[in-house]
Amino acid sequence: MxxxxxxxxxxxxANSVCDLAAWASRRLQLPVELxxxxxxxxxxxxxxxxxxxxxxxxKTNLMEELVQLxxxxxxxxxxxxxxxxxxxxxxxxxxxxxQVRSLHRHGGIVETILEREADARVVVxxxxxxxxxxxxxxxxxxxxxxxxxxxxxxxxxxRAVSExxxxxxxxxxxxxxxxxxxxxxxxxxxxxxxxxxVMADSENAVHRQALDDAAxxxxxxxxxxxxxxxGKPETVxxxxxxxxxxxxxMMGAYGHSPLRTLIVGSxxxxxxxxxxxxxxxxx
Amino acid sequence: MITFASLKREWLANPRGDILAGIVVALxxxxxxxxxxxxxxxxxxxxxxxxxxxxxxxxxxxxxxxxISAATAAIAVLILPLVRDYGVxxxxxxxxxxxxxxxxxxxLRLNLxxxxxxxxVITGFVNALAILIFMAQLPELTxxxxxxxxxxxxxxxxxxxxxxxxxxxxxxxxxxxxxTVVAFYAGFDVRTVGDMGExxxxxxxxxPPDVPFTLETLKIIFxxxxxxxxxxxxxxxxxxxxxxxLTDTPSDKQREMKGQGIANFVTGFFGGxxxxxxxxxxxxxxxxGGSTRLSTFVSGVFLLFLLLVLGPVVAIIPMAALVAxxxxxxxxxxxxxxxRDIRHHPWQSSVxxxxxxxxxxxxxDLAQGVLAxxxxxxxxxxxxxxxxxxxxxxxxxxGRSRTYRIAxxxxxxSSERFVDAFDFKEVLxxxxxxxxxxxxxxxxxVGTLDKAxxxxxxxxxxxxxxGLNEASASMVDRFxxxxxxxxxxxxxxx
Numbered sequence: 168m169x170x171x172x173x174x175x176x177x178x179x180x181a182n183s184v185c186d187l188a189a190w191a192s193r194r195l196q197l198p199v200e201l202x203x204x205x206x207x208x209x210x211x212x213x214x215x216x217x218x219x220x221x222x223x224x225x226k227t228n229l230m231e232e233l234v235q236l237x238x239x240x241x242x243x244x245x246x247x248x249x250x251x252x253x254x255x256x257x258x259x260x261x262x263x264x265x266q267v268r269s270l271h272r273h274g275g276i277v278e279t280i281l282e283r284e285a286d287a288r289v290v291v292x293x294x295x296x297x298x299x300x301x302x303x304x305x306x307x308x309x310x311x312x313x314x315x316x317x318x319x320x321x322x323x324x325x326r327a328v329s330e331x332x333x334x335x336x337x338x339x340x341x342x343x344x345x346x347x348x349x350x351x352x353x354x355x356x357x358x359x360x361x362x363x364x365v366m367a368d369s370e371n372a373v374h375r376q377a378l379d380d381a382a383x384x385x386x387x388x389x390x391x392x393x394x395x396x397x398g399k400p401e402t403v404x405x406x407x408x409x410x411x412x413x414x415x416x417m418m419g420a421y422g423h424s425p426l427r428t429l430i431v432g433s434x435x436x437x438x439x440x441x442x443x444x445x446x447x448x449x450x
Numbered sequence: 451m452i453t454f455a456s457l458k459r460e461w462l463a464n465p466r467g468d469i470l471a472g473i474v475v476a477l478x479x480x481x482x483x484x485x486x487x488x489x490x491x492x493x494x495x496x497x498x499x500x501x502x503x504x505x506x507x508x509x510x511x512x513x514x515x516x517x518i519s520a521a522t523a524a525i526a527v528l529i530l531p532l533v534r535d536y537g538v539x540x541x542x543x544x545x546x547x548x549x550x551x552x553x554x555x556x557x558l559r560l561n562l563x564x565x566x567x568x569x570x571v572i573t574g575f576v577n578a579l580a581i582l583i584f585m586a587q588l589p590e591l592t593x594x595x596x597x598x599x600x601x602x603x604x605x606x607x608x609x610x611x612x613x614x615x616x617x618x619x620x621x622x623x624x625x626x627x628x629x630t631v632v633a634f635y636a637g638f639d640v641r642t643v644g645d646m647g648e649x650x651x652x653x654x655x656x657x658p659p660d661v662p663f664t665l666e667t668l669k670i671i672f673x674x675x676x677x678x679x680x681x682x683x684x685x686x687x688x689x690x691x692x693x694x695x696l697t698d699t700p701s702d703k704q705r706e707m708k709g710q711g712i713a714n715f716v717t718g719f720f721g722g723x724x725x726x727x728x729x730x731x732x733x734x735x736x737x738x739g740g741s742t743r744l745s746t747f748v749s750g751v752f753l754l755f756l757l758l759v760l761g762p763v764v765a766i767i768p769m770a771a772l773v774a775x776x777x778x779x780x781x782x783x784x785x786x787x788x789x790r791d792i793r794h795h796p797w798q799s800s801v802x803x804x805x806x807x808x809x810x811x812x813x814x815d816l817a818q819g820v821l822a823x824x825x826x827x828x829x830x831x832x833x834x835x836x837x838x839x840x841x842x843x844x845x846x847x848x849g850r851s852r853t854y855r856i857a858x859x860x861x862x863x864s865s866e867r868f869v870d871a872f873d874f875k876e877v878l879x880x881x882x883x884x885x886x887x888x889x890x891x892x893x894x895x896v897g898t899l900d901k902a903x904x905x906x907x908x909x910x911x912x913x914x915x916x917g918l919n920e921a922s923a924s925m926v927d928r929f930x931x932x933x934x935x936x937x938x939x940x941x942x943x944x
Contacts (some may be wrong), residue, residue: 221782226785229733315651
C-alpha cells in the first residue's frame with residue numbers, strides 16, 4: 168500500500184518533517200510511515216590509540232573493545248530513537264493523521280531510505296541531519312545522496328514551516344522540470360494552491376513560449392502567475408520565494424552528472440541551501 | 451559501481467583518523483619491511499620499495515578499504531631459496547608472475563575456496579606464521595655478544611611499557627629511535643641495518659627484471675610464483691575477514707584478489723618483493739583509527755617520504771632494535787588463545803591446527819601447511835558425518851522376508867558400514883531395502899547398494915529396493931539441492 172515516508176532524526180527538523188508529512192497525508196489521503204534509522208557511532212574512528220604496539224591477543228581484545236564501545240552507544244541511540252518516534256507519532260496524530268506506522272531500523276540512513284521508499288508516494292526529509300546542526304549554509308550530505316539515488320519525489324523540510332499556501336515552481340524546460348509540471352497538474356497534493364512559475368533565463372521567444380505552454384497546462388486547475396527574469400537561478404528564485412508568503416518551492420532535481428556537479432556545482436544544491444521554505448524535488 | 455558518493459565514502463569518510471593511522475602504519479612498516487627483506491635474504495631496499503608500491507596500489511584497486519598490504523613475512527619465508535640459488539632478479543620475475551596468477555584467481559572467483567578453510571586451519575596458519583617470524587630472528591640472536599640481548603630486551607620493554615606513558619606516539623618507533631641514539635653515541639659495536647645491504651636513496655625505477663625470457667626461467671620461477679600467489683591470497687583473504695569483523699563493514703573479496711594481483715605485478719617491475727595483506731599492520735591500522743583507503747594510501751606515500759628523507763639514518767639502526775620489533779610482531783600475530791582452547795575444543799580441531807603449524811614450520815611453506823590442514827579437516831568431517839547412519843530391520847511374521855530401513859548419509863566413507871548392515875547368511879525368500887530416508891551422496895554409495903543386491907541374489911533371495919529416487923536425489927542434483935529454499939524439507943527425516 169502506498170504511503171508517505173517521513174524520515175526523522177534528532178535534528179531540529181524533525182517537527183517540520185512531521186508537519187509537512189501531516190499536510191501531505193491529509194491532502195493525498197495516505198497513511199504515514201515514520202522512519203528513524205539508528206546510526207551507530209563508528210568506534211574505529213572514535214578511539215585514538217597511536218601506540219602501534221601489538222601485544223598478546225590484540226585482535227580479540229580490540230574486537231572486544233570496539234564491540235563494547237559501539238554496544239553501549241547503540242543502546243542509547245535506540246532509546247533515543249524510541250522517544251523520538253513516539254513524539255513524532257503524537258505530533259502527526261495531533262496534525263490529523265490517523266494511520267501512522269513507526270519504523271525503527273539499524274543501518275545506513277541513505278541505504279535504508281532507498282530500501283523503504285518503494286511504496287512511498289512522497290519522501291519527507293529534513294534539510295540537514297543531526298550531525299550538521301551548526302553548519303547553517305550547507306545541506307546535509309545525505310540529502311544529495313538520497314535525492315540522486317531515489318526515484319520518488321522528495322519533500323525537504325526547512326527548519327520552520329507553515330502550511331504551504333502557494334507553490335513557486337522553478338521551471339527550466341528540462342526533462343525533470345516537465346515531469347514536475349505533470350505532477351503539479353495531476354496530483355491532489357497541490358489542488359487549489361496558486362502557482363507561480365519562474366524561469367531564470369534570458370528574455371527570448373523560445374523561453375517565453377516554454378513558459379506560456381507550462382502556464383497553459385496549469386491554468387485549468389490553478390491560479391497561475393509567470394515570471395521570466397535574467398539572472399542566477401538561486402537569486403531570482405530566492406527573491407520570488409521571499410515575496411510569496413507560505414511558499415513551497417518545487418523543482419526538477421539534479422539534471423547533471425555528479426562529475427559536472429563536482430566541478431561547476433549544482434543548481435539544485437545551491438537552491439536548497441539558499442531558500443528557507445520547504446522544497447519539493449522531482450527527478 | 452564506482453560513484454562519486456562511494457569514492458567519497460571509501461576515501462574521505464574519516465580523514466583525520468585515517469591520516470594519523472596511515473602515519474603510524476608507515477612508521478611501523480619500516481622496521482618490518484627491513485626485517486622481512488633480511489628474512490628473504492635481499493637488500494632492505496627490495497622490501498621497502500615493495501611496501502611502498504603495494505600499499506599505494508592496493509589502496510587504489512583493492513576491495514577491502516582500511517586493510518594494509520605490503521611486503522610480508524609469509525612471502526619472505528618462501529623466497530629465500532630462490533634468491534639464494536638464482537639471484538634477486540629472478541625474485542622480481544617471480545613477483546610479476548605471482549601478480550598474474552593472483553589476478554587470474556580473482557577472475558575465477560577462487561575466493562570462494564576460502565569456505566573450505568576451517569577456523570582451525572586459519573589459527574594454525576597464523577600460529578605458524580608467528581613461529582616463522584620468530585625463527586627468522588634466531589640468526590641475529592645466536593652467537594652474538596651479550597650487549598645484543600640487552601638491547602633486544604630494552605627494545606621490548608620500551609615497546610610494551612611506553613604505551614602506558616602515552617599512546618600518541620608509536621612505541622616501536624620510540625624503541626628504535628632510543629636504541630639507535632644510544633648505540634650510536636655510546637659507540638656500541640653491534641650490527642646495524644647498513645651492514646645488511648643496500649638502502650634506497652632514490653625513487654624506485656620502473657624496469658623489467660634482468661632475466662632471460664625463456665622457458666627455463668619460467669620453470670624456475672613458476673613453482674615459487676604459484677606458492678607465493680596462494681599464500682598471499684590466503685593471508686589477504688583472512689586479513690580481509692578480520693578487518694570486516696573489526697570494522698563491521700563488508701568488503702569485495704574478488705576485487706581484493708584482483709587488486710593483490712595488480713599490486714604484485716607492478717611491484718615486480720619496481721624491483722620489489724611480493725607481498726600481501728598484513729594481519730598485524732591491519733590491526734594496528736584499525737586500532738589507530740584508520741578505516742578507509744586513505745589510510746593505506748597515506749601509509750605507502752609517507753613510507754617513501756621517510757625513506758628518501760631518513761635514508762642515511764636508517765643505516766645506523768642497530769639490528770637488535772629491529773629484532774625487538776619483529777618479536778613484537780611475532781607475539782602479536784600468534785593466537786595465544788588457541789593454546790588455552792586446545793583443552794576445550796574437539797580433539798580433531800586441535801589436531802588440524804597443530805598439523806598445520808607443524809607442517810608449515812617443517813617445510814617453511816605456509817601453502818603446504820594449509821593444504822595439509824584442509825585435507826585433514828575434510829577427512830575428520832567425513833568421519834564424523836559417516837556416523838549419521840542407522841539401520842533398522844524387522845522380520846515378517848512368517849519369517850520369510852526381512853525389511854531393512856536405511857536412514858542417514860551414505861557416501862564413500864560410510865559404504866563399508868552400509869554393507870556390514872546386511873546379514874547375507876540369513877535364509878530368506880525376500881528382502882526389502884527401504885532407502886527412502888537415506889541420502890546417497892556419490893557413486894560409491896550407489897555402487898555399494900548394487901553390490902549388496904548382487905550378494906543377496908546369489909543366495910537366491912529376491913530383493914526389492916524402495917525409495918531409491920528420493921535417496922539418490924541428493925547425488926543427481928549434486929551441488930544444487932542444499933542451497934535452494936526448502937532444502938531442509940528435501941533432506942528431512944534426520
